Amino acid sequence: MTPRRAPATPTPTRPAPVADLHERVLTWYDAHARDLPWRAPGCSPWGVLVSEVMLQQTPVARVLPRWEAWLARWPAPGDLAAEPPGEAVRMWDRLGYPRRALRLHAAAVAIRDEHGGRVPDDHARLLALPGVGTYTAAAVASFAFGQRHAVVDTNVRRVHARAVTGAAEPAAALTAAENRLAVELLPEDEGTAARWAVAVMELGALVCTARAPRCDACPLLDRCAWVLAGRPAHTGPVRRGQAWAGTDRQVRGKLLAVLRESAGPVEAAVLAGCWADAAQRERCLDGLVADGLVEPLDDGRFTLPRS
DNA sequence: TATGCGTGGGT
DNA sequence: TACCCAAGCAT
Numbered sequence: 001m002t003p004r005r006a007p008a009t010p011t012p013t014r015p016a017p018v019a020d021l022h023e024r025v026l027t028w029y030d031a032h033a034r035d036l037p038w039r040a041p042g043c044s045p046w047g048v049l050v051s052e053v054m055l056q057q058t059p060v061a062r063v064l065p066r067w068e069a070w071l072a073r074w075p076a077p078g079d080l081a082a083e084p085p086g087e088a089v090r091m092w093d094r095l096g097y098p099r100r101a102l103r104l105h106a107a108a109v110a111i112r113d114e115h116g117g118r119v120p121d122d123h124a125r126l127l128a129l130p131g132v133g134t135y136t137a138a139a140v141a142s143f144a145f146g147q148r149h150a151v152v153d154t155n156v157r158r159v160h161a162r163a164v165t166g167a168a169e170p171a172a173a174l175t176a177a178e179n180r181l182a183v184e185l186l187p188e189d190e191g192t193a194a195r196w197a198v199a200v201m202e203l204g205a206l207v208c209t210a211r212a213p214r215c216d217a218c219p220l221l222d223r224c225a226w227v228l229a230g231r232p233a234h235t236g237p238v239r240r241g242q243a244w245a246g247t248d249r250q251v252r253g254k255l256l257a258v259l260r261e262s263a264g265p266v267e268a269a270v271l272a273g274c275w276a277d278a279a280q281r282e283r284c285l286d287g288l289v290a291d292g293l294v295e296p297l298d299d300g301r302f303t304l305p306r307s
Numbered sequence: 308t309a310t311g312c313g314t315g316g317g318t
Numbered sequence: 319t320a321c322c323c324a325a326g327c328a329t
Binding site: 057058059061062094095096097098099100172173211212242244247248249250252253256291 | 308309311312313314315316317318
Binding site for chain 3: 133135
């Protein structure tokens with residue numbers, strides 16, 4: 001162990017360029033941040049957690065109305081935990097990746113049973129919740145509880161890759177070097193670190209975007225490593241697009257949509273109308289049952305999970 | 308570590 | 319028009 005001792009004299013604790021980075025991004029955020037409900041001062045940690053799970057791979061514009069409806073119906077984790085998981089799947093509507101709804105319900109149950117109904121405020125306990133990974137645990141700890149964590153999502157990775165590393169895109173998968181960089185860039189002060197985390201994400205979401213970055217609006221333009229290097233093209237493997245037409249994903253989506261929109265159990269014959277290929281249809285239905293998204297009844301019908 | 312997992316708007 | 323891709327997680 002090598003305890004790091006704070007300097008007795010007011011020596012700068014980090015190189016000036018990093019302080020400049022912080023100041024520019026934080027100033028930009030104060031002027032340009034979106035007014036999102038889960039960022040409102042009165043938003044509960046539960047509201048933040050729900051937003052983070054909904055925002056996993058789903059755009060803000062589509063999350064907004066679903067988040068409002070969710071929080072209106074289930075203002076606290078215990079409210080959701082008291083209902084069957086199928087209700088969460090139904091309320092999820094078309095946000096996509098409906099296993100997230102199931103996991104959010106399971107998280108609500110865990111919060112009720114293991115945390116007295118309150119969203120835990122430390123990273124390890126958040127990480128233990130269903131559907132909460134490294135990113136979401138750090139995000140909730142930072143955004144809801146003001147703690148100092150490296151919050152590394154796809155936006156942050158892109159900003160770091162360009163502004164600091166000088167690459168057009170981050171690596172395909174999160175690397176140890178990226179995590180180290182994120183930790184190094186974290187402001188020392190807890191409250192500042194929390195603001196920094198959300199500010200870098202916002203910069204990536206609004207300005208330093210994947211397709212057509214709006215560099216003219218970027219507070220880092222004149223010190224962006226990627227721009228200074230002449231905006232070199234992405235070097236590395238081309239990302240594989242997500243196949244869609246004819247995939248199990250598409251079939252699962254069709255089957256679950258029918259169940260969501262039905263008030264009660266659905267006949268197998270109705271589900272059969274979703275997809276002509278019977279073998280694929282059955283495989284997908286079995287998969288949905290195995291995932292807990294669909295419950296088969298003794299009479300041969302199917303329903304959203306009741307327990 | 309690579310893969311499977313929904314959905315719909317933007318370019 | 320066909321991609322591209324959007325605050326990841328679990329396995």
